[in-house]
Amino acid sequence: MIRHAALYARLVGARGRGQMQYRLSFATLVLASVLVTLAEFLVVVVIFGRIPHLAGWSLGEVAVLYGLSAISFAMAEMFAAGFDVFPRQIVQGTFDRVLTRPLGAFFQVLASELALRKIGKVAQGAAILVYAQHSLAVHWSPERLVVLALTVVSGTAIFFSLIVICATSCFWTVQANEAVNVLTNGGTAMISYPLDIYHAWLRRLATFVVPLAFVSYYPALYVLDRADPLGLPAWVGFLSPVAAAAFGFLAWTVWSVGVRHYQGTGS
Amino acid sequence: MSTRLYWEIGKRAFQRQLAYRTANLAGLFTNACFGYLRGSVFIALYQTERSIGGYDVSAAVTFTWVTQALIMVVFLWGWWDVEETIRTGDVVSDLAKPFSYLGFWLARDYGRALYHLLFRCCPILLIGEVMFGLRWPTSPVTWAALALSLTLAVAISFAWRFTLNLTAFWTTDARGIGGLASILSTLLCGLLVPLPYFPDTVRRVVEALPFAGILQIPADVFLERVTGAGLLLALGQQALWAGVMLGATQLLVMAATRRVVVQGG
Numbered sequence: 001m002i003r004h005a006a007l008y009a010r011l012v013g014a015r016g017r018g019q020m021q022y023r024l025s026f027a028t029l030v031l032a033s034v035l036v037t038l039a040e041f042l043v044v045v046v047i048f049g050r051i052p053h054l055a056g057w058s059l060g061e062v063a064v065l066y067g068l069s070a071i072s073f074a075m076a077e078m079f080a081a082g083f084d085v086f087p088r089q090i091v092q093g094t095f096d097r098v099l100t101r102p103l104g105a106f107f108q109v110l111a112s113e114l115a116l117r118k119i120g121k122v123a124q125g126a127a128i129l130v131y132a133q134h135s136l137a138v139h140w141s142p143e144r145l146v147v148l149a150l151t152v153v154s155g156t157a158i159f160f161s162l163i164v165i166c167a168t169s170c171f172w173t174v175q176a177n178e179a180v181n182v183l184t185n186g187g188t189a190m191i192s193y194p195l196d197i198y199h200a201w202l203r204r205l206a207t208f209v210v211p212l213a214f215v216s217y218y219p220a221l222y223v224l225d226r227a228d229p230l231g232l233p234a235w236v237g238f239l240s241p242v243a244a245a246a247f248g249f250l251a252w253t254v255w256s257v258g259v260r261h262y263q264g265t266g267s
Numbered sequence: 268m269s270t271r272l273y274w275e276i277g278k279r280a281f282q283r284q285l286a287y288r289t290a291n292l293a294g295l296f297t298n299a300c301f302g303y304l305r306g307s308v309f310i311a312l313y314q315t316e317r318s319i320g321g322y323d324v325s326a327a328v329t330f331t332w333v334t335q336a337l338i339m340v341v342f343l344w345g346w347w348d349v350e351e352t353i354r355t356g357d358v359v360s361d362l363a364k365p366f367s368y369l370g371f372w373l374a375r376d377y378g379r380a381l382y383h384l385l386f387r388c389c390p391i392l393l394i395g396e397v398m399f400g401l402r403w404p405t406s407p408v409t410w411a412a413l414a415l416s417l418t419l420a421v422a423i424s425f426a427w428r429f430t431l432n433l434t435a436f437w438t439t440d441a442r443g444i445g446g447l448a449s450i451l452s453t454l455l456c457g458l459l460v461p462l463p464y465f466p467d468t469v470r471r472v473v474e475a476l477p478f479a480g481i482l483q484i485p486a487d488v489f490l491e492r493v494t495g496a497g498l499l500l501a502l503g504q505q506a507l508w509a510g511v512m513l514g515a516t517q518l519l520v521m522a523a524t525r526r527v528v529v530q531g532g
Contacts, residue, residue, distance in 0.1 A: 028443035035450045043459045047312065049466055050319045055311045178293035182300045190304050197311035198304075 004107060011111040019116055026117060034120035037070050040192075041128055057194050061224055063132035066192045068216040070125030072155025073188045074118045080160050081115035083167035087177055090170045095262070105259050106252075109167075136224070144223050147237060154240035155215035159184065161244075161251035162210060168251075171258035183210065191216045196229045203230070211243035272366060273374035280378030284386075291386055294339060298387070299394045302335040306399050320463035320470075326490050327461065329402040332395030333486045334458050339383040340417065341424035341481050342376075343458065344449055349432035350441050362524060369517050373425060380421045402490060409491055412498055416485045419505035423480045426512035427452060433516070436523040457483030477508040 019026055044066065048059040077084070086109050089095040098108050138144070166180040187210065195203050195217040206213040221228055222237025284291075306328050313324035322330060338344075349372060352358040362368055395401050404410055431448055435441035453459065455478035462473050462483045473479065484501050487493050493501045 025440050025443055028440060028447060032443070032446045032450065035447065039450050039454045040459065042454065046460055046464050046466075050464055051312060051316050053315065054308075055314055178290065179296040182297050186297075186300045186304060189301070193308050193311070198307050 007103075008107075008111045012114040015112075015114050016116055029117040030120040032120075033074070033117055034124050037074075037121050037124040037128075041066055041124075044192075055194050055197050058135075060132045060135035061220070061226075062193065063128050063135070064220045064224060065194065065216045067125045067127075067129035067132055068151060068155060068220065069188050069191045070128065071122055071152055072215050073159050073184070074121035074125060075152075075156040076159030076163060078115045078118035078122070079110070079156075080163040080167075081118075082109045082111065082113040083163050084115075085113055086167045087170040087174055090262075091174055099259075099262075106255060138224065147219055147222055150238075151215070151219040151240050154244035157244040158211055158215055158240075158247050159187075161247045162187065162212075164251040165254050168254050168258040171262050187212045211247050214240040214243040273370055276371060276374040277378035277381075280375040281382050282378075284379055284382035294387060295390055295394075298335045298338060298391050299398075302332050302391065302395055303398060305331045305335070306395070320461060320465075321492070322461055322463070325400075325402050326492070328399050329395075329490060330457075330461050330486050332392060332399065332401055333489050334482045336388040336391035336395070337417075337420075337482055337485060338458070339387045340380050341420050342379070342383075342428065343424070343453060343456070343481075346428045347432060347442060347445070348372075349429060350435040350445075353432070353435040353441075354439075359527065362527065368524075369429070369513070369520055372429060373422070373513075376425045377421060380417075384417070404489060404491060406491070409488065412502065413485065413488050415502060416488045416505060419502065419509045420481050420485050422509040423477050423505065423512060426509070426516045427477070427481075429516050430512075430519060433519050433523055436526055452478050452481070455479070456481040457486060461486075475504070477512060480505040480508050 041063075044062060045059065047054070048062075052058075054062060086095075089098065089109075095105075098105050101108060133140075162184055166183055169180050170177070187206075190198070190202075190206065191212050195206060195213055198206075203213070206217075218228075218232075218237045219240055220226075220237075222234055228234075228236065309327040309331055310324060312319060313327065317323060319327070349358075352361060361371065364371070392401065396403075404413065431445040432441065434444055438444065455462075455473050455476055457479065462479060463470055465473055474483070484493075484505055488498065488501065
């Protein structure tokens with residue numbers, strides 16, 4: 001474990017230094033990652049300029065959803081960047097080389113990349129949360145702060161697992177990549193708004209199959225002291241770590257099956 | 268220069284797209300998912316309001332699906348075909364050919380846009396109709412105006428994308444700069460939210476910018492929100508920006524061409 005951690009720091013450190021060689025490029029990428037989130041949130045602000053409430057939620061309350069999903073997704077993207085470029089390894093056949101090295105394939109893909117540029121998006125998400133906190137009259141009790149912190153960690157783990165599962169689909173087909181990415185990009189877009197505006201089947205999907213509802217919606221209901229319009233008890237807001245663990249286990253299983261199934265591209 | 272040549276170039280570009288069937292299917296799935304999600308958000312907005320910025324709920328939902336359907340027709344993100352030829356040096360052979368460099372790429376883009384109109388835009392509108400029920404144009408005049416509006420929309424978006432690509436003649440980080448610029452165009456073209464939703468003072472400015480001609484105006488034509496004199500004015504605004512931007516792009520091509528030095532060997 002310690003050996004792996006040291007190795008991870010070393011490999012990722014090299015990637016980091018590599019990214020810093022192109023300072024201007026890096027700065028542009030960070031700026032772009034900040035501006036995308038800002039532009040998307042600006043749209044929410046524009047909408048709330050026209051209407052006071054969205055399905056009973058105020059701007060500050062939607063901002064909590066926005067901030068939580070932005071931070072979790074950006075952190076997951078940062079750490080799972082290796083799985084983002086992993087399809088290319090499959091196509092080019094370089095994954096064969098990974099399999100011959102005396103280290104787990106999962107670890108090697110994980111340590112192959114760290115997208116430091118996503119730090120801009122994380123900061124942006126945090127800023128939106130701070131903004132939300134200012135416009136809301138929420139008392140920040142220790143329980144609430146603990147739930148919030150656990151939610152960010154669990155949310156990151158849920159998105160991380162999702163990215164791994166999406167990447168694993170490449171063991172079977174490399175053509176469905178864009179369709180698979182809908183789960184992550186579409187998922188973030190979905191959980192940035194109160195989940196009760198969607199049809200029941202989609203809410204169930206986001207609760208029981210791909211547990212994105214635990215990244216923002218259920219914890220936000222607890223933190224904001226809102227009753228679930230669908231009648232779920234308040235303690236569902238504490239379940240994010242459980243959902244993250246279960247989904248993480250699923251991702252690991254899918255990945256293992258994929259690696260065992262892999263036979264190389266041949267040509 | 269013979270129009271026949273550009274016709275053939277466009278035809279080839281259309282045929283080339285036919286090879287990417289699986290990619291198009293994946294894209295259809297993506298656009299449909301976002302159409303559904305955004306449609307749901309807009310329906311929620313209208314729980315308490317009858318009309319926002321002049322759109323009622325069915326107009327807003329239709330607007331969402333029309334803009335999703337048009338994303339690839341106007342190729343909103345990630346078109347770096349020209350930048351790639353500049354980076355690899357292949358641009359030299361294109362510049363040496365005896366036709367207009369701008370015309371060559373414009374013809375290719377129209378061929379590609381026609382493909383996406385048939386195989387991306389139309390299916391997405393049908394999916395939107397099945398899932399939400401859309402408000403379709405009622406008059407044949409609207410369809411004719413829509414065809415013209417889309418032709419101009421592709422010209423405007425092409426000029427914008429082409430300009431971003433051409434910056435590669437001066438900088439090695441064209442994609443980074445282009446990425447920043449396309450955040451601006453995404454926000455101001457009407458994809459994320461109809462421009463009349465913006466506060467009134469901001470709205471007047473953004474509606475006059477060329478980006479409005481990329482998605483906002485074609486979608487409003489589809490919805491018959493602009494008719495009669497208003498329609499002529501909207502199409503006129505698109506034509507004006509298309510002309511100005513293509514003209515500016517041609518000047519940029521000339522400036523860039525002077526920079527090109529071919530190393531022999």
